[in-house]
Amino acid sequence: MKKELQDKLFEKYPKVFRQRDLPMQQTCMCWGITCGDGWYNILDVMCAEIQHHLEHNASKDEGTISVEATQVKEKYGGLRFYYNGGDDLIRGLVCMAEGLSYCTCEECGSPGTQNDESWISTLCDSCRENIVETRKRSVEEAAQRFVEDHETALQMLAHPIDEAIMGQEPEYEEEIELYKTFGGD
Numbered sequence: 001m002k003k004e005l006q007d008k009l010f011e012k013y014p015k016v017f018r019q020r021d022l023p024m025q026q027t028c029m030c031w032g033i034t035c036g037d038g039w040y041n042i043l044d045v046m047c048a049e050i051q052h053h054l055e056h057n058a059s060k061d062e063g064t065i066s067v068e069a070t071q072v073k074e075k076y077g078g079l080r081f082y083y084n085g086g087d088d089l090i091r092g093l094v095c096m097a098e099g100l101s102y103c104t105c106e107e108c109g110s111p112g113t114q115n116d117e118s119w120i121s122t123l124c125d126s127c128r129e130n131i132v133e134t135r136k137r138s139v140e141e142a143a144q145r146f147v148e149d150h151e152t153a154l155q156m157l158a159h160p161i162d163e164a165i166m167g168q169e170p171e172y173e174e175e176i177e178l179y180k181t182f183g184g185d
Ligand SMILES: [Zn+2]
Pocket: 105, 106, 107, 108, 109, 110, 123, 124, 125, 126, 127, 128
């Protein structure tokens, strides 16, 4: 999730996200909210209801109930909100929020659907198209970079060794051995 959206949630619901500043040995919240921006509203509404419940209902009858998020992320195309504490109502709110994520585009928040590929995600049609395009492009770019780097590496490897062999310089002894074993071109 974009940092500015995440910070907005952290600011609005400091109690729920109290663990955000704890070290990684103690909480997964140190990684932040690791899902797309499209689920911001779901989290916002859910946290507002949790906070309201904590402030107005839970403290009256049942003593102090707290809710602390321990990890918020995407998994198998759905929102996961792991937390300590809570009561039945909180469990219901979290369950509903997680359920809503399965029909909400994780990127833009429009109505979304799940795909049936090995990498499961919940997206609207246009975000899915964009993501497939972006991924295809980055694979092509990576392949292109690999070819270029490989060519550069071969050139760098070949030249000093050619010179070293001509001059029989002793500091290139190891390289010369390698060159003899694997060849220069
Ligand atoms: Zn979308």
